[in-house]
Amino acid sequence: MHLLALFLLLSAAPVARADESSTALPTLMRRSHQLGVFNGVALVWRKGQVVQEMALGAVDGAGTRALTPDDRFNLGSIGKEFSAVAIMRLRDQGKLAVDDKIARFLPELPAWGARVSIRNLLEYTSGLPDINWRTVKNDAGVRADLLRVAAPAFEPGTKFAYTYSNVILRQFIVEGVTGLPFREYVGRELYAPCGMSASVVDPGPGVARVAHAFNDDLEDDPVELPVSGIPFVTARDLLKWNQCLHGGKLIAAESLRLLGHSFQPHNGGLGETRWDGQRLVWHKHDGQSRNFEAWMQSDLDRDVTIILLGNHKAQKLEDIAAAIAAILDGRPYRQPKRSVARYFQKQLDALPIGDFIALYGDTELTRAAELDFDRESGLNEMAYSLMARGRLTDAIQLFELNARRFPTSGNVHDSLGEAYLAGGDKARALASYRRALALDPSNENAADVVRRLERER
Numbered sequence: 001m002h003l004l005a006l007f008l009l010l011s012a013a014p015v016a017r018a019d020e021s022s023t024a025l026p027t028l029m030r031r032s033h034q035l036g037v038f039n040g041v042a043l044v045w046r047k048g049q050v051v052q053e054m055a056l057g058a059v060d061g062a063g064t065r066a067l068t069p070d071d072r073f074n075l076g077s078i079g080k081e082f083s084a085v086a087i088m089r090l091r092d093q094g095k096l097a098v099d100d101k102i103a104r105f106l107p108e109l110p111a112w113g114a115r116v117s118i119r120n121l122l123e124y125t126s127g128l129p130d131i132n133w134r135t136v137k138n139d140a141g142v143r144a145d146l147l148r149v150a151a152p153a154f155e156p157g158t159k160f161a162y163t164y165s166n167v168i169l170r171q172f173i174v175e176g177v178t179g180l181p182f183r184e185y186v187g188r189e190l191y192a193p194c195g196m197s198a199s200v201v202d203p204g205p206g207v208a209r210v211a212h213a214f215n216d217d218l219e220d221d222p223v224e225l226p227v228s229g230i231p232f233v234t235a236r237d238l239l240k241w242n243q244c245l246h247g248g249k250l251i252a253a254e255s256l257r258l259l260g261h262s263f264q265p266h267n268g269g270l271g272e273t274r275w276d277g278q279r280l281v282w283h284k285h286d287g288q289s290r291n292f293e294a295w296m297q298s299d300l301d302r303d304v305t306i307i308l309l310g311n312h313k314a315q316k317l318e319d320i321a322a323a324i325a326a327i328l329d330g331r332p333y334r335q336p337k338r339s340v341a342r343y344f345q346k347q348l349d350a351l352p353i354g355d356f357i358a359l360y361g362d363t364e365l366t367r368a369a370e371l372d373f374d375r376e377s378g379l380n381e382m383a384y385s386l387m388a389r390g391r392l393t394d395a396i397q398l399f400e401l402n403a404r405r406f407p408t409s410g411n412v413h414d415s416l417g418e419a420y421l422a423g424g425d426k427a428r429a430l431a432s433y434r435r436a437l438a439l440d441p442s443n444e445n446a447a448d449v450v451r452r453l454e455r456e457r
Helices: 021-034 076-092 118-123 139-147 164-178 182-194 235-246 253-260 317-329 345-350 353-367 377-388 392-405 410-422 426-439 444-456
Strands: 040-046 049-056 231-233 272-276 279-289 292-299 304-310
Touching: 021 049, 021 317, 040 235, 040 317, 049 235, 076 118, 076 164, 076 182, 076 231, 076 235, 076 253, 076 279, 076 292, 118 164, 139 164, 164 182, 182 235, 231 235, 235 279, 235 292, 235 304, 253 272, 253 279, 292 317, 304 317, 345 353, 345 377, 353 392, 377 392, 377 410, 392 410, 410 426, 410 444, 426 444
Parallel strands: none
Antiparallel strands: 040 049, 040 304, 272 279, 279 292, 292 304
């Protein structure tokens, strides 16, 4: 991360300097960049004005130039809002209904097209498999794969499965109804009404002012996109999108409520929303795409919006947003640190588990100020990664270490119980799940496992 530190840039002075947040926010963001947990653009809006806008770090892994607020980022899952809103805009215009079956618009689909509705696509309840990202290179490949799907995995509308097939089919429907390529529709019907003049869809190689995502080895992600319809948006334009959507300039209030009340809460077309009766009061959405990451949250009652767009994924945007919110409220905040799981990834794969645990302890003595040893999530994440690779015995040792370090965490004991159970040690699994339930009586999973194991004794 030393190269990136050379490209720290405060892009614009705070627009408002009415309180201590005008100094605390830059301090937080600079420190986050120095610790390697944020490389991107941060924008904070409060009560009618931008109170902070900062660009920190490099536009790519090679450090070609410093990022600026004019750079555009892949929004990951936040970008799925565009196809969802496009569908609802067409609904408001009377060109489709959410309960229409998709076969009406895509008659070439197999017989399941007459069972899947547009509502299923919006709520991720179609039962269709995810796109095969290993083989698909373009939209034609997606269409070919969909034509080979014999049937949904479950009856549409009965279960939730967050697959990208739902998103790309929404785009195909928009194209079929309007006769426009999706990127052109977005530019004309979504970007333009909101004044989002700086944003693009599917930028090709060589397009200016586009951030390039990169990994910890400073290697850029491939520029080519396997599917179309990917918005690349500036932080300012994402703010415009947010305000345009909430202000009723794109879709009717009824359509907004429909998107905000989905089959599975917090996983619909708008991400997480909260409502006071018919009134939207909270909207939060986050996304990742390879090494891009994005975060957007709006407290509509307080007129506060926090936007974070990054091109070097550190998976700490939620922590940074929480710290920003605390600063705005005048509360103490916790400085986000680098993830120990990411820091130790290569050593975890290379070392015997005993040597790794010794290294983990030694490193904590010298690097606790920059790595999040004080969070239970790091060891848990590493232990689960070992389980996924068949190293169950090693995983159990990490789970046990985590339980010793965080003895009052119900989640940690739940994870340890899961590992014991996977190894067939039902006695220890029962003890761990009982402990998890005692620490967190709302843990329904632990309660279910305890009842089952007690019956089997």
